[in-house]
Amino acid sequence: MSRTAKPGPPPDPVRKPDPPKPPAWRAWLLPAAGLLALSLLFLPSILMNTPATKSLxxxxxxxxxxxxxxxxxxxxxxxxxxxxxxxxxxxxxxxxxxxxxxxxxxxxxxxxxxxxxTISSSGTNWTTIVLVVGGFLLFAGLLAWSGRSAQRSLAGGLGGFGRAKAKIIEAERPTTRFADVAGYEGVKQEVSEIVDFLRDPARYAAAGAKGPRGVIMVGPPGTGKTLLARAVAGEAEVPFLSVTGSAFVEMFVGVGASRVRDLFTGARDRAPSIIFIDEIDAVGSRRGVSGVGGHDEREQTLNQLLSEMDGFDQDSGVVVLAATNRPETLDAALLRPGRFDRQVVVPLPNQAERAAILAVHAGNKRLAPDVDLDRLARGTPGFSGADLANLVNEGAINAVRGNRVILTPDDLTAARDRVLLGRRETSNALLPEERHSVAVHESGHALVAALCEHADPVAKVTILPAGMALGATEQLPEAERHLYSEAYLTDQLTVRLGGRAAELVVFGQGSTGAANDLAGATDLAVKMVTEFGLSPELGPIGYPRGEGEFLPGGKEPARTYSEQTQHLIDEEVARLLRDAEERAVRLLGEHRPALDTLAGQLMHRETVDGGAVLDALGHEYETDHHGPSPAVLGNRAPSH
The missing domain is CATH 3.30.720.210 (Signal recognition particle alu RNA binding heterodimer, srp9/1)
Known part of the structure; x- marks a missing residue:
C-alpha cells in the first residue's frame, strides 16, 4: 500500500530569548555584606581598647x-x-x-x-552583646543565602564557582571568514556543512539526512584548528560558545560536571548554536587509566559531557565542534558516531598551501620584487601555519634591524635559518683549525649530496655558527615528496655521513662535530629496518612505534619482538651505516680536488650557494680532463 502524503520538513527551531542579566549591584552585594559582618564582629574589641599609658x-x-x-x-x-x-x-x-x-x-x-x-560593675554590656550577636547572625545568613543562590544557578559554590566559563560570540561580532584561511579546502568543506545545516535544516530534512552532532578536528599543533573554528563562528549566523577543555576541570568533584551542564543549558537557550571546545583532551581523556575510581573529577566531567552530547534530547539544535592534537588519548565513547560523527584531520600544509599561507601573512608587509614565496615554500617542508607566520614575522624583524621597511629574500632566508638553526652567533669565533674542520665537514655534506643521484639539490652551505650548529648545509627539494624510495633513503644516509667521511679523508680521523649527523642517520636507519621493511635479513616485517601521535617525544610502546630479533636489528642498522660511510669516503676520495676547492671557498667566503658546489666539481673535471663533464654538469642544479 502506497502512501499518498509525505510528511513535510520539520519547522525551524525557534530561538529562545536570552535570559535577563542580573543587575550590576548584585555582584557587589556579597563582598559588602561580608565586610559589614566582619566589622560588627570585631568592632566591640576595637572600641574597648584604651590608649596605652605609662605603667609604673x-x-x-x-x-x-x-x-x-x-x-x-x-x-x-x-x-x-x-x-x-x-x-x-x-x-x-x-x-x-x-x-x-x-x-x-x-x-x-x-x-x-x-x-x-571605683567599684567594678558586674552588669552586662548590652551594646557589646548586640554587636557581636548581630554580626554573627548576619554572617550566618550570608552563608545560607549564597548556598541557595548557588543551588538555583547550578553554581556549586560561592559566587558562581561552578558556572561555565564560556565566551559567547554572537553572529555579528566575528570578522574571520573561510576566505581568511589559506588552503585546507577539504577541511573547510567538512566544517562548512555544519554552518549550512544550522542555517537551513529543512534542506537536509527533505533528503532524510540528519545534521552532524559533533565534529572533532585533529592534527599537529599550529595547523590552524582554532583558526578554522573562528572562521566557523564568522560564517555562521548563530551564536558561537567557545571554551577550553581545561576550564571544566577543578580540584572539587562535581564542579566540572556542573560547568558542562551550564554550558549546554546556555547553548540550548540560544539554539540553534555551536559549542567549540578547544584542547578537548584536557577533559576527554580515557577513563580509568589513572587508577582512580569513578568519583574522580575528570571522569565525572567526561561522563556529563557524554550525557549532554548524546542524551535523550535528540533535537536540541546544538552542534559541538572540538579540536585536539592528541586524539589517541581520547575516550572511545567520546569519538563514536552520535557524539562526534566526523573526525577531520588537519595535517601539515603541503607546498601549495604553504605558499598560500605565506601570502596571507605577507599581505600586510612590503616585499621586494624579487621575493619568491613559492621558493620559500619549497624550502619549508614540515612547517605548520604557525611556523610560517613566525618565519614571516622574523623576516620583518630582520628588516627593521637593518633600518628597512621592505623585506628582501635575504631577510626571509635569514629568518628561515633563525627558525631552523637558531640565532646567528657572530661573536662565537672559532679557532683556525676548528674553522678549517667545519669547512671540510660541510664541504663533505655538499659534495656527497651533489654526487648522489637521488639526493635533494644543495641550496646553501655556510660555516657561520648558529644556535648549536657550527655550520650547515641546506638542501632544497625540487618537489613535495609523499613517498620515499629505498634509493632516496640510502642517499640520505650517505649525505648525513658525508661530513664525517670528509674528515676521515682529509684529517684521517673523525671529530665530535658529527654527533648530530650520526644520531639522525641512526634514527633513519632504524626506521628503514624496523618500520619500512628495507632490510633483506629481516624481510617484510614492520614494528611501528605508534599510530596517531602528533606530538614528538611521546611514550614508546612496549617492544613486540624477541632479544634475538633486537640483535639482528642492531646488526642491520650498523651495516647500513657502515655501507653509507664507506660509500661517502669513496666518493670524496675520488673527488678530493673538488673537496679542497670547496673547503677553501668556504674558508674565504663563509657562505656559498649550490652553484659553487657544482662549479667545484666542474673545475675539478676541467683540471683533470681539459673539458666539461657531461655527467657532472648534467646533475640537477638548485633553482634560484
Whole structure:
C-alpha cells in the first residue's frame, strides 16, 4: 500500500530569548555584606581598647608620690591604680594588696594627692552583646543565602564557582571568514556543512539526512584548528560558545560536571548554536587509566559531557565542534558516531598551501620584487601555519634591524635559518683549525649530496655558527615528496655521513662535530629496518612505534619482538651505516680536488650557494680532463 502524503520538513527551531542579566549591584552585594559582618564582629574589641599609658611599678609609684609629682589617683577594689601626674600625663600601677600597706593613704594625703575609689560593675554590656550577636547572625545568613543562590544557578559554590566559563560570540561580532584561511579546502568543506545545516535544516530534512552532532578536528599543533573554528563562528549566523577543555576541570568533584551542564543549558537557550571546545583532551581523556575510581573529577566531567552530547534530547539544535592534537588519548565513547560523527584531520600544509599561507601573512608587509614565496615554500617542508607566520614575522624583524621597511629574500632566508638553526652567533669565533674542520665537514655534506643521484639539490652551505650548529648545509627539494624510495633513503644516509667521511679523508680521523649527523642517520636507519621493511635479513616485517601521535617525544610502546630479533636489528642498522660511510669516503676520495676547492671557498667566503658546489666539481673535471663533464654538469642544479 502506497502512501499518498509525505510528511513535510520539520519547522525551524525557534530561538529562545536570552535570559535577563542580573543587575550590576548584585555582584557587589556579597563582598559588602561580608565586610559589614566582619566589622560588627570585631568592632566591640576595637572600641574597648584604651590608649596605652605609662605603667609604673609600686616602688616607682611611691617615689613619685614622695617627690610630689602625683596629682590624682583612682584606686580600684583589686588594687588597680590609675592616676595623673602634675604635668597632666597619665599612668597606671598595681598595689601589692597582700602586703597590706596602711601607710599609703597618709603619704598621699601629706602630698595633697586627690584620692578617689571605683567599684567594678558586674552588669552586662548590652551594646557589646548586640554587636557581636548581630554580626554573627548576619554572617550566618550570608552563608545560607549564597548556598541557595548557588543551588538555583547550578553554581556549586560561592559566587558562581561552578558556572561555565564560556565566551559567547554572537553572529555579528566575528570578522574571520573561510576566505581568511589559506588552503585546507577539504577541511573547510567538512566544517562548512555544519554552518549550512544550522542555517537551513529543512534542506537536509527533505533528503532524510540528519545534521552532524559533533565534529572533532585533529592534527599537529599550529595547523590552524582554532583558526578554522573562528572562521566557523564568522560564517555562521548563530551564536558561537567557545571554551577550553581545561576550564571544566577543578580540584572539587562535581564542579566540572556542573560547568558542562551550564554550558549546554546556555547553548540550548540560544539554539540553534555551536559549542567549540578547544584542547578537548584536557577533559576527554580515557577513563580509568589513572587508577582512580569513578568519583574522580575528570571522569565525572567526561561522563556529563557524554550525557549532554548524546542524551535523550535528540533535537536540541546544538552542534559541538572540538579540536585536539592528541586524539589517541581520547575516550572511545567520546569519538563514536552520535557524539562526534566526523573526525577531520588537519595535517601539515603541503607546498601549495604553504605558499598560500605565506601570502596571507605577507599581505600586510612590503616585499621586494624579487621575493619568491613559492621558493620559500619549497624550502619549508614540515612547517605548520604557525611556523610560517613566525618565519614571516622574523623576516620583518630582520628588516627593521637593518633600518628597512621592505623585506628582501635575504631577510626571509635569514629568518628561515633563525627558525631552523637558531640565532646567528657572530661573536662565537672559532679557532683556525676548528674553522678549517667545519669547512671540510660541510664541504663533505655538499659534495656527497651533489654526487648522489637521488639526493635533494644543495641550496646553501655556510660555516657561520648558529644556535648549536657550527655550520650547515641546506638542501632544497625540487618537489613535495609523499613517498620515499629505498634509493632516496640510502642517499640520505650517505649525505648525513658525508661530513664525517670528509674528515676521515682529509684529517684521517673523525671529530665530535658529527654527533648530530650520526644520531639522525641512526634514527633513519632504524626506521628503514624496523618500520619500512628495507632490510633483506629481516624481510617484510614492520614494528611501528605508534599510530596517531602528533606530538614528538611521546611514550614508546612496549617492544613486540624477541632479544634475538633486537640483535639482528642492531646488526642491520650498523651495516647500513657502515655501507653509507664507506660509500661517502669513496666518493670524496675520488673527488678530493673538488673537496679542497670547496673547503677553501668556504674558508674565504663563509657562505656559498649550490652553484659553487657544482662549479667545484666542474673545475675539478676541467683540471683533470681539459673539458666539461657531461655527467657532472648534467646533475640537477638548485633553482634560484
Amino acid at each position: 611599678s609600686y616602688t616607682d609609684f611611691l617615689s613619685k608620690v614622695d617627690s610630689g609629682q602625683v596629682k590624682t589617683v583612682q584606686i580600684g577594689d583589686k588594687g588597680a591604680v590609675d592616676g595623673t601626674f602634675a604635668d597632666g600625663s597619665a599612668f597606671t600601677s598595681q598595689l601589692p594588696t597582700a602586703l597590706g600597706d596602711t601607710q599609703l593613704a597618709q603619704r598621699l594625703q601629706a602630698r595633697n594627692v586627690v584620692i578617689t575609689g
